[in-house]
Amino acid sequence: MNKELAIISLRPNVEWTMNGEDVENIIWHTPDVEPLTETEVQAEIIRLETEQEAKQTAKVEAKASALAKLTALGLTEEEIATLSV
Numbered sequence: 001m002n003k004e005l006a007i008i009s010l011r012p013n014v015e016w017t018m019n020g021e022d023v024e025n026i027i028w029h030t031p032d033v034e035p036l037t038e039t040e041v042q043a044e045i046i047r048l049e050t051e052q053e054a055k056q057t058a059k060v061e062a063k064a065s066a067l068a069k070l071t072a073l074g075l076t077e078e079e080i081a082t083l084s085v
Contacts, residue, residue, distance in 0.1 A: 006044035010036060 003021060015029035023038045070080050 003041055003045070006041045006048060007036065009048060010040065010044050 018026045023041045
């Protein structure tokens with residue numbers, strides 16, 4: 001995850017530019033935008049990473065659950081493999 005994605009998440013639909021990695025020096029091209037702090041951006045990076053990890057975990061768990069249900073129905077590993085795309 002990077003700062004740009006965190007800034008976009010925190011200030012959607014806002015035009016801005018940033019030279020380097022210094023959040024405090026973002027140039028906001030959209031009027032009346034509340035500036036961000038480095039702390040806010042870092043917290044958003046952590047939140048987005050946690051959200052992404054949770055989605056990945058849910059996906060893995062859903063696949064395992066589906067495979068278990070197919071096995072319980074009596075499908076063989078080979079049959080299940082043919083269903084996987």
